[in-house]
Amino acid sequence: MRQAYFCVVAIALCGCGVSKSEYDAKVQEAAAAKQEADAAKQQAAQLQQQVTSDDAQVAQLKGALGLAQAQAITDDQKQALDDAKHALQEAQDRGKLLDDLQAKFKRMIDAGHLKVTTRHGRIVLQLHNDILFATGEAELKPDGKQAVSEVAATLRGVSLKRFQVAGHTDSEPITTETKKTYPTNWELSSARAIAVVKLLVSGGVEPGVLSAAGYGPYDPVATNATPDGQSKNRRIEITLVPNVAPLVVSDTAKK
Numbered sequence: 061m062r063q064a065y066f067c068v069v070a071i072a073l074c075g076c077g078v079s080k081s082e083y084d085a086k087v088q089e090a091a092a093a094k095q096e097a098d099a100a101k102q103q104a105a106q107l108q109q110q111v112t113s114d115d116a117q118v119a120q121l122k123g124a125l126g127l128a129q130a131q132a133i134t135d136d137q138k139q140a141l142d143d144a145k146h147a148l149q150e151a152q153d154r155g156k157l158l159d160d161l162q163a164k165f166k167r168m169i170d171a172g173h174l175k176v177t178t179r180h181g182r183i184v185l186q187l188h189n190d191i192l193f194a195t196g197e198a199e200l201k202p203d204g205k206q207a208v209s210e211v212a213a214t215l216r217g218v219s220l221k222r223f224q225v226a227g228h229t230d231s232e233p234i235t236t237e238t239k240k241t242y243p244t245n246w247e248l249s250s251a252r253a254i255a256v257v258k259l260l261v262s263g264g265v266e267p268g269v270l271s272a273a274g275y276g277p278y279d280p281v282a283t284n285a286t287p288d289g290q291s292k293n294r295r296i297e298i299t300l301v302p303n304v305a306p307l308v309v310s311d312t313a314k315k
Contacts, residue, residue, distance in 0.1 A: 190293060192256070212262075216263070222303045228281075229293065252274075256298075
């Protein structure tokens, strides 16, 4: 085919009176043009193959991404369902424990020495400070010791919980005399919480599930503008906290 092509070119050129050198130049130009055309066709075929391959890869990636997104949605929905079930179970357990504690502390509740309630989603035992401590003091009164001992007897039977004992005061400033021992209501409330913790330990509650905190006047449950509100704010709260196992970090992770 190529020879026939060059023969046609040669006859045409000779018919036109073209010299030998001109003829050879025209033949070389024709050969070079055909070579370039063949190379262009080959390059176009390679490019088309690459485009096809890229399209297939993009389609594959889109499919994988869609699957991942669908899986993520499924996982999120499953996690939300698990969280809802867990929250419901916690609420049911909390309600059952609340009823149980109210029954066990009925005598103290009826006497006005103790209140069993919930705050921030947790069960709280509120002990009135006027039963426990004298004004400006952190040493438990005899009636206060009896009340805390009764609480300890019940808390010993509560499993899977930690107990934060928190002292709270009203907003009245510390008196000059009290400042010699407790400079602010923070120190006074903390000392009272620690005194209750020590008595709970003496009553058989494990020290490892107890902690003490002092809030002073900064977490009121009533207004400090009235004597009744101030009386309600002077309290000891024992909050029942889930006893979550501590996270153990391996030596490798520490590095």
